[in-house]
Amino acid sequence: VVVFDGTGDGGVSVDGDSRPRTPRVGSRRLRDISHLYLSSRQPAAAAASSARRTLRVAVVGRGLASAETVASLAVQWARLGRRVVVVDLDPALPNAGFRLGLEPNAYLGAILGTAPCVERAALGVRVLVTPQRLDTGAELVAAAVAQADVVVVRLPEREPQALLQRVCAALASSAAATTMERAAARSPMFEAWMATARRPVRPPRPAAVCERVEDLLDVAVQVGNGAPADALGGVPLRPLAWGAGSPPAWARVPDHVPPPRLPLALLDPEHAVARVFEGLAQALLAGLGRRPGGEARA
Amino acid sequence: VLDAVREWFADAADPSAAPALAVLVDGISALDPAPAATVGAFGARFDHAAETLCEVSIFGSLFIVRVGPQHAVEYRVRDVATALEALDHVVRQHLRAAHPAPS
Numbered sequence A: 001v002v003v004f005d006g007t008g009d010g011g012v013s014v015d016g017d018s019r020p021r022t023p024r025v026g027s028r029r030l031r032d033i034s035h036l037y038l039s040s041r042q043p044a045a046a047a048a049s050s051a052r053r054t055l056r057v058a059v060v061g062r063g064l065a066s067a068e069t070v071a072s073l074a075v076q077w078a079r080l081g082r083r084v085v086v087v088d089l090d091p092a093l094p095n096a097g098f099r100l101g102l103e104p105n106a107y108l109g110a111i112l113g114t115a116p117c118v119e120r121a122a123l124g125v126r127v128l129v130t131p132q133r134l135d136t137g138a139e140l141v142a143a144a145v146a147q148a149d150v151v152v153v154r155l156p157e158r159e160p161q162a163l164l165q166r167v168c169a170a171l172a173s174s175a176a177a178t179t180m181e182r183a184a185a186r187s188p189m190f191e192a193w194m195a196t197a198r199r200p201v202r203p204p205r206p207a208a209v210c211e212r213v214e215d216l217l218d219v220a221v222q223v224g225n226g227a228p229a230d231a232l233g234g235v236p237l238r239p240l241a242w243g244a245g246s247p248p249a250w251a252r253v254p255d256h257v258p259p260p261r262l263p264l265a266l267l268d269p270e271h272a273v274a275r276v277f278e279g280l281a282q283a284l285l286a287g288l289g290r291r292p293g294g295e296a297r298a
Numbered sequence B: 001v002l003d004a005v006r007e008w009f010a011d012a013a014d015p016s017a018a019p020a021l022a023v024l025v026d027g028i029s030a031l032d033p034a035p036a037a038t039v040g041a042f043g044a045r046f047d048h049a050a051e052t053l054c055e056v057s058i059f060g061s062l063f064i065v066r067v068g069p070q071h072a073v074e075y076r077v078r079d080v081a082t083a084l085e086a087l088d089h090v091v092r093q094h095l096r097a098a099h100p101a102p103s
Helices: A044-050 A063-081 A139-145 A160-172 A179-186 A188-197 A272-285 B002-012 B015-029 B080-098
Strands: A003-005 A011-013 A054-059 A084-088 A117-120 A126-129 A150-153 A221-225 A235-241 A251-253 B037-042 B045-050 B051-059 B060-067 B073-077
Touching: A003 B037, A044 A221, A044 A235, A054 A063, A054 A160, A054 A188, A054 A235, A063 A150, A063 A221, A063 A272, A063 B045, A063 B073, A084 A139, A117 A139, A126 A251, A139 A160, A139 B060, A160 A235, A272 B060, B002 B037, B002 B045, B002 B051, B002 B060, B015 B051, B015 B073, B015 B080, B037 B060, B051 B080, B060 B080
Parallel strands: A054 A150, A054 A221, A084 A126, A084 A150, A221 A235, A235 A251
Antiparallel strands: A003 A011, A117 A126, B037 B045, B045 B051, B051 B060, B060 B073
């Protein structure tokens, strides 16, 4: 341990070593400056894990390609150890629950008119059944979303924002509400500092108001070769081409014959299609989807 | 066309079969891309890409759903649970018809 006396000519040893020492001139290591953002009460690792960051991805498209994309990404994230919640707002069949292996009475909940609930699908992926009727099960859905590491929302091409508004309360309940919390959601270092600076008992927060789609979603993936959807405000839109012959896109899924029930990412992890979705899941987790110039080569 | 099928179902079916029939027709209506529907003496038939998805025949409170181009699987539906099984098979058949394996 060295105590500097402020004279600029070295330090005074207090641990028995009497040799004069000079202060280091080069770049400082992280532990040298950790006191700037960490308190003495909580180590850095615990602080970082206490404040979870949730990735919120929308998949916009139609038909099987959209459902397959949602299911494959959810499977890949589950393989990476993330807790995944799928919110399927597209009433068209086949839907994400079908592709994730739910029983008919679960994935056809919208047709049966069942109350909203959370079903566990393949690899522990949680699928919200009947998310359109959130008036009767909002707390249940909000709790599932709050505990998730990744939330995938499937939206139709037509008027996606109107459908998104139905679940905005559930999505926004755990979203960052203040400027400080939004900054913490984008910076791990600031997030670690926030975890130590926050008061032990947080005051109850008023119900979230959904004014901006950007606060609900981190990135949107548009599946298919159609015109880009522009109804999601400022959410970064990443086109995902489906099959050969499609125009250049953020990524491309090769031509394949889908299995009748489960996605290829679950049945054959070594398949080229599964590899594409594995890369996309990792890229989205790493935040490539938020960068304007981010490119994922598939 | 699906509205015409609904009307025909409403006329031909017994009221006790209405809930199960509604589940089946609503599910087929939600398929994307939408199948083509035909009403004839045999009942109602739903096709996609020149391939038959299923054929529905009504006998009072019972209706029979034959799934597949060869009508290989037959569901005798009296309740919603069986209608769900038939609809699940129709959805899988629709996926197979929309994305055929290369020969």
